[in-house]
Amino acid sequence: MSRPPRVAVIGAGPSGLYAAAALLASETPVEVDVLDRLPAPYGLVRYGVAPDHIRMKSVIPVLRKPFAVGSRIRFLGNVCLGEHGLVLDTLRRHYHAVIHASGSSRDRRLGIPGEDLDGSHGSRALVGWYSGHPDFTALDPRLDHSGVVVVGAGNVALDIARVLTRDVADMARTDVPDHVLKSLQQSSVRDVHVVIRRSPEHVKFTPPELRQIGELDDVSVLVHNGGAIAGRAGEPADRRQRQNMRLLDGWAKAGGQPARRRIHLHFQRSPVRVAGGDGKVTGVVVERNEIRDGRLVGTGREETIEAGLVVRAIGYSGEPIGGLPFDEAAGVVPNVAGRVLRDGNVVPGQYVTGWIKRGPSGVIGTNKGDAGQTVSSLLADLAGLPAPAHPEPESITECLGTLGFDVVAWEHWESLDVEEIRLGRVRGCAERVKVAGLDAMMRACRTPSEDRQETAVG
Template sequence: MSDPKYVAVVGAGPSGLYAAATLVSSDQVAGVDVLERLPAPYGLVRYGVAPDHRKTKEVVRILQRPFGDGGKVRFLGNVHIGDGGVPLARLREHYQAIIHATGCPSDRDLGVPGERLAGSVGSAAMVGWYSGHPDHAGLAPSLDHTGAVVVGAGNVALDIARVLSLPAEALAATDIPDSVLDHLAASRVRNVHILIRRGPQDVKFTPVELRQLGELDGVDIVVHRPDLVAAAIAASSERREQVILSVFAGWAARATTGADRRIHLHFRCSPTRLEGENGRVRGVVVRSNDAGSNQQSGGGTGRLAAGLVVRAIGYLGKPVDGLPFDASTGTVPNDLGRVNGLPGNYVTGWLRRGPSGVIGTNRADGGEVAAAVLQDLPALPEVLRPGPDPVLETFAEYGLEPVDWQDWLQLDAGERQLGQARGADRVKVAEWTQMLTLCRGSMTA
């Protein structure tokens, strides 16, 4: 009988939790520790999925399952691996295999002048703010101007445009923190401009999410350059494209209602410069792009008045200390999840594939990587100090006090209690110290 094997999963987002679910079913594995930087699990399901998409968030019922399965899987939150936290080399003392599932937490830049002005933010920060992520609790984006610009043609751009356009009352029954709801209630934003750098046939929006934009009460959709939609319909033979184009065409044909909130769709349009006053964004100079090009070339220029510019142009991976990293894709080079040149290390989710794909995509990915771990485990070298307790001693050396699953459930209960006052399932607590206070058993947020 070989020694018991222990596996660490770093990151409690969908990919890490799907991997843990596969590992737990194997007799080879004595224990799995899910090590998470935040005091709360679920990654972008908690801190990305839009607050008004409550049904989508119900996937946590599946994601939480490994933690109830006979105690073989532990949640250790509030522990930062690498990047000033516990070095990877110290983790290797305790686990035969480590699955890295830390996602793509950063924002891409546009690379245009004015991008550092106050009021210019990335989608990870913006979404993190309204989702109650403790890293972004202090963002308070500029909503003091009637115009806002969202750059990008993916589902994240749609989420942000929707949140900026909905009246605060419509968000009261969601989980957004009280401070965010207050900030949105005071918003002066009435015109949200979505800048799409290519044509209407090239957008990354998915049909269900796109249609939702046109169903918002009290919001008109303004399709600029409807000629591009008509031309794309004439040229398109692909089913998915046709569905999307028919949505745009329906909006272009629809009479506006005179609502004071509007979402504008600008095709073949790129920002070339952000203009400011007193260090704050006050406008975006845009340029229309030539047909077929995603570069800022040709066409005319214009200016959109705005106090907020959100770059929703894709998230960006971050190097993991001790692992190879491909800066061009923001991912860790791997072969079927096995990190190149580092036996015993694996990668899954957005850190493996890059920042695209829905929650379900991570199920197959996490399962595949866990299967690779199970295949390799018998041949991986024994470790110095296996077992559940020594790793806690190592965390203590770095001043880390993990929160466990029971602690998280106390935070969870505290948020649900806060929700009652607003008629919401929960209201998120976004400040780190308040999260920990609730984890440690005080019900007062």
Template sequence: MRHIAIVGSGPAGYYTAEACQKAFGNDIQVDIIDRLPVPFGLIRTGVAPDHQSIKGVARRYETVALTENVRFVGNVTIGRDLSIDELRTLYDAVVLATGAPRDRPLEIPGAELPGVVGSAAFVGWYNGHPDHAALGPLLDDPGAVVIGNGNVALDVARILAKTEAEFGGSDIVGPALALLGEAKIHTITLLGRRGPHQIAMTPKELDELGHLVRAAPIVDPADLPPPGADAALDPGQRKSVMLLRQLAEHPDAAKPIRIVFDFYAMPIAIEGDGRVERIIVERTAIDAEGRAHGTGETYAIPAGLVVSCIGYRTPPIEGVPYDERAGRFANEEGRVLPGLYAVGWARRGPSGTIGTNRPDGYAIAEKIGADIPVGSGKAGREGLDALLASRDVDVVTFADWQRIEAAEVAAAREGAPREKFTSIEGLLGARGA
């Protein structure tokens, strides 16, 4: 019997558990450990609340979770309740699937001012993540700047621009919905260091901006390369640029909120008296290698809110080699140390889609099979249960999660799939609901 512990219950964790089941059959026991009392990671707290079809993949993970040889061990924090070294003693293989939940820092003057937030915090706020539910972003100024040219930046801009009615059917949490309803924002600027050919926005997400009730995307035709240059792009990127061209050709000036694409624009400072009031931007040019360089031309954009969507980092764990530059665990194709592996964003950094984690998980399962051909007789889950019990850790099971979920569904506002509990205390209390 192989005993496998997976730290992190998001897509990478569950795909790895699924892969181990298929690779080893009934000859495994898998424990999926998470610091939160709820499973599914970014499916619950990272995917935009108005993208319910994407969140539906959690049903696949639930199928894995309900099998006898896989279990969820929630409300257990590595570094507080137990260490990686203790896990390695108990299990034949330990897989780190912790994702990249921390914002990459915005290293410019003024980034610490109130009103400047990272996308992990902002997205966590409107998704009800317990770490960020009390964020209370400043939405009382007409201007907002979103730094980044990827899908997360699009999500943030779209959430800021939507009407309350447009959130029908979503699971945005009530306090965020209420604060967004009071927002005074009229101009949302999407700031990108490079140009349209370098965006990381996918066509589906980009197209959504063109169908908002009260907000119109604005693209300056002068920022677009000659149409013939699009031929060098891959099909998805070409379609995204085509959408930008359509937006540039048919601006809708009648809507009260403007979502302005500001390309070739690099933030260099944030200014304000006691809170953010403006962001200073330097115009850029792209060199032959596709890198952006400042031109010396600067200008200011008024803003009371700045959301930085420039990437994420995996938090270090004591006893695990870490790659500071890449912001992830140091590994060789997923191998970190003997019996210790990394998968998903914790392995490769914050890149790819949810589905990218599936082949990643299957590759790690194959490595575990090659490295650990048979079980070693380690204590596995029995040893974990004894250790956690000796430390009075309040463990949340998958059955507990099902009761929490039922309570959230019962509390949902009309048309919404659920109303999330946004505190650890609330989640733990709902187990008895």
């Protein structure tokens, strides 16, 4: 009997795992390998969703379901497409089809002077640091100054403002690694300034997330440029805008209550340069904007917001994938219904899903329908795709070993998972604590649970 067709999914974030689930649920039997550059699955659910959004992580049991199905799916973690000579042609020799689900792994840039000073980061780095992403373990953001500037009016900007102002006792109940908790405990941050280039009706914040910053203990929300809210004729027709406006209006009228920490929402201001001294950030110079005929116009009036840390939370972009076309402006791989397109023609056997397919927007659930569409395209094409030269599952694992990858299988990840839950018990109040740093993660992957010292617990 011939083997079922084999599909590689690159990226174990929500879109990759929803695609794997849809493939396994299809009537056509297929074998699936999910490859991820990290030893841990779940992408931004693990390394993006804010640590204090514990309920949001309850999607994880859904995402891991395909691995309970057994023999038709494997996790090949710690394997990065594009590194150690692993290129698309290698995958073509082992799989009938490849679904790229590698997300948007670059921060957008402001393109202003001073952006690279010490203390200026993209949100990917700052969020990665507090989430324990192994790329950012050593970041050490400057929390020794009372001021922080966060640029952007999306939910990521709110996540950052919330995490930096939230009571550290609350943060101890989350999965933040110990070194992050220590930095937050020692933090001198008092004022987080969110710099928003347009007006309240243009923000990308969603009302539940906006409401949360007003519910933080001993944190006051101040709305600057109240004129942007006051004096408006009527309420916006859009329900989300209306809810946001009511919250903002309430805070603007309250005028800020005395509190240990403050979140400032500065409307109609654009950063024009990051100010520095001795190579370090000292503040951000912003220009006041006006909206004329619906267009954003700079007024030339500048003001400086003092800060030791600047975070741009202005969105993300995908990274080009070697051997595939790339739309630099949109930061995505061109595609139609998930089929990769080169100069308007379908590239056989190559598919995309998630943020690398449609750009960096949408919540976790958005990726489910998106992955379903891609998998439908793939299944419709499958019979016409050429068989790979080496379809045996062992041949790709041998190849990865030869290339020098120390592959993490699902059961190895489960050892790391168990270790993190154990560390949660050690902290006493957290469900889990992330293991920080790639070496420590790999050690935990390689230590079977039964060999672990339980002495530190309790």
